[in-house]
Amino acid sequence: MGGTAIVIGAGIGGLCAAIGLREAGWEVRVLERAERMGSVGAGIGLWPNALHALDELGVGERIRPLVPPPGTGTMRDRRGRVLVHWDNRELHTALGKPLAGVHRADLLEALLGALPEGTVHTGIEVTGVTANGTVRSAGGEAEADLVIGADGVRSVVRNALWPAHPGPVHGGSTAFRAVLDDVPDGVVSTVVGAGTEFGTLPLAGDRLYWYASMRAAPGVTREDPKAFLLKHFDGWPPGTRDLIDRTPSDRVLHNDLAHLRTPLASYATGKVVLLGDAAHAMLPFLGQGGCLAIEDATVLASLLSRHPVPEALARYDAERRPRTQKLVRLARRAGQASLVANPVAVAARNQLVRLLPSRGHVRRLSVPARWRPPAIVSPSPDRPRRR
Ligand SMILES: Cc1cc2nc3c(=O)[nH]c(=O)nc-3n(C[C@H](O)[C@H](O)[C@H](O)COP(=O)(O)OP(=O)(O)OC[C@H]3O[C@@H](n4cnc5c(N)ncnc54)[C@H](O)[C@@H]3O)c2cc1C
Structure with missing residues (x-):
């Protein structure tokens, strides 16, 4: 097959799509509005479904050094009592991969490193797209056989081609996140209180990612997020307030959480297809939003390696929605x-979790993670793909 593709957005989904399409024999350009690919975000949890997809994309070797060895984890209540204890090694054994904490910036850098120089064009903000494959920016117009809208929750591509869709809405909550250095003994943990949770996920290199989510009205900003959190988590178990206290103020990120509560009626129209948050932004409570963007990219590349564009997009839509x-x-x-x-x-929630056997907890967590990627077929039969 093969052809020319423009990917809009160099986030996790856009970079994976570019890698997958190149593997399928396509010529790809990625347009990113940020002036440069820098160190963005905090940590992210990648579940086995995503790690298997990254292997299929051919970048498993680049990702493995970013993943710390799997350990054990606990969920505790506000007073520090253990509700459930679970073992990430069980997940690894059952699904062939663990739940992996990685730094988002490291992940993006590893994905970028898998693309030839000159593939990603930064400082280009796309302002419009047509269903026949024309992409507009301040610099002019470009055409391609396929356009991939991987431009996130506030997607310009979705707005242009699905104008009747109401767009993202506030999910009733807000999140604070940071990464701490020099935490060699970090574990996977969650502490749940009333309307608030606090969690940690170890990253490679003795770093620890922590996040705090809480119910909040839209648009509430905190002048000093760290001071706010220290007050909010006063009296919480050890390992909560002290982690916040150790975090430099300028590392604390704060975002309202939005999602596409109204589902899109299709993910493709004409020569244009949506993936990742542009198609199905979700609240982060399953830790699967980025994982699904990686899945989308792998499925799209697989289908485009075997079918002409109209058939591949129809199948992608039917499979992914x-x-x-x-x-x-x-x-x-x-x-x-x-x-x-x-x-x-x-x-009642805490009692229910406490009654769950640890194995049941792992099994429940792992349901979405059981997905496995389809194969991307090499464009030249005498050069099979290496994974
Ligand atoms: C607090 C929080 C915690 C999360 N935790 C997890 C987790 O543990 N595990 C997980 O799997 N997921 C998690 N997610 C979800 C995950 O971050 C997203 O699902 C993922 O980043 C989506 O990737 P994407 O490539 O679709 O979009 P994005 O990451 O949003 O990337 C979109 C890219 O497009 C660019 N762009 C936007 N508009 C334009 C334009 N007009 N022109 C050119 N470029 C443009 C942007 O600059 C950006 O680089 C979390 C999300 C939040 C908010």
Whole structure:
């Protein structure tokens, strides 16, 4: 097959799409509005579904050094009592990969490193797209056989071609995140309180990613997020407030959480296809948004390696919408359970988790992670792909 493709957005989804399409024999250009690819974000959890997809994209070797060895984890209540203890090694054994904490900046750098220089063009903000493959920016117009909208939750591509869609909405919560250096003994942990959760995920290089999510009205900003969090988590178990206290103020990121609560009726029109958050932004309570962007990219590349564009996009749409839109709904429900605020409901939720056997907890967590990627077929049969 093969042809020319323009990918809009050099986030996790856009870079994976570019890698996959190149593997399938396509000529690819990525347009990114940021002036440069820099160190962005904090940590991100990659589940086995995503790690298997990254292998299929041929970047497994680049990702492996970013993944710390799997350990054990706990969920505790606000007073520090263990609700459930689980073992990431069990997940590894069951699904062939662990839950991996990686730094988002390291992940993006590894993905960028898998593309030839000159593939990603920074400082180009796309302002419009047509279904027949024309892409507009301040610099002019460009054409391609395929356009991939990987431009995130506030997608210009979705706005242009799905104008009736209401767009993202606030999910009723907000999140704070940071990465700490020099934490050699970090573990996977979650502490759940009333309307708030605090979690940690170890990263390679003795770093620890922590996140705090809480119910909040849209648009509430905190002048000093660290001071706000120190007050908010006063009296929480050890390993909560002290991690925040050790974090330099300028490392604390704060974002309201938005999602595409109204599902899109299709992910493709004409020569244009959406993937990642542009197609199905979800709340982060399953830790699957970025993983699904990686899945999308792998499925798209696989289909384009075997079918002409119209058939590949129709199949992509039929395959990806049910899975991703179901996970958007499940993530919302997981958020409601994590951030439940009524004291009676908090006690009931905690009791339910406490009664779950550890194995049941791992099994429940791992359901979305059981997905496996389809193969991307090499464009030249005498040169099989190496993975
Ligand atoms: C607090 C929080 C925690 C999360 N934790 C996890 C987790 O643990 N695991 C997980 O899998 N997911 C997690 N996610 C979700 C994950 O971050 C997203 O699903 C993922 O980043 C989506 O990738 P993407 O490439 O689709 O979009 P993005 O990462 O948003 O990338 C879009 C890119 O497009 C560019 N762009 C936008 N508009 C234009 C334009 N007009 N022209 C050119 N370029 C443009 C942007 O600059 C950006 O580089 C979390 C999200 C949040 C908010």
